[in-house]
Amino acid sequence: MADSRAVAPVRANRVRRTQAERTEETRGKILDAAVQVLSRKGYAGFRTQDVAELAEVSRGALTHHFASKEELLVETLQHAFEGIAQRGAARAHPHASIDATIAALIRDSQDFFFSDLFLMGLEFSALSRRDPDNAIPVPAISRVSRLPVEAAWVEALIASGVPASMAEDLLWLTNSIVRGLAVRRLWQDDRSRFNRTLRVWRSMVKVYVAESLAGHPAKA
Secondary structure, eight states: OOOOSOOOOOOOOOOOOOHHHHHHHHHHHHHHHHHHHHHHHTTTTOOHHHHHHHHTOOHHHHHHHOSSHHHHHHHHHHHHHHHHHHHHHHHOSOOSSHHHHHHHHHHHHHHHHTSHHHHHHHHHHHHHHHOGGGOOOHHHHHHHHHHHHHHHHHHHHHHHTOOHHHHHHHHHHHHHHHHHHHHHTTTOOOHHHHHHHHHHHHHHHHHHHHHHHHTOTTTO
């Protein structure tokens, strides 16, 4: 006897992706994989075959999206810088106090200068000086991504109470201190000492801004 229960047809509710969406997804996978390979192996050890295997795409698919190794390297750096800039822009807002805003700025500066991306940028800059014909435009790529983030941090400092006349100086000094500590890792990676130095800097900023505001009652 036949089963009288009706069998409902299975309907997929998934929306078909467009070709442009599939292309963007594949490019994203390749670029994410390229960032990992570049971080682990540096420029000298960077191989497109490693990128293809990590991204789980064929060599032909990789070449379809990135015609040359140089093109892939440039777009990989752009992709990495854009990602870290987006995180920085998301953090760049006034906090409960000037000290809290400075602390958040320090964290964002560490995220950039203590990253593999910053070391890669230094490596490519050195290579560009030695071989100008095969230069990767790291300065241009970093300017496009970092300068808007720095401008957002200046606005955040002003909004938190830092006088506009000193906000950019505090940004520059903070980034310079963190960058110096990041480079110092090449011969002394002492994170506890780094953190102590940054706490001292926060205390100095707090006193410096307070004294400045005390001398300008209208701004206070």
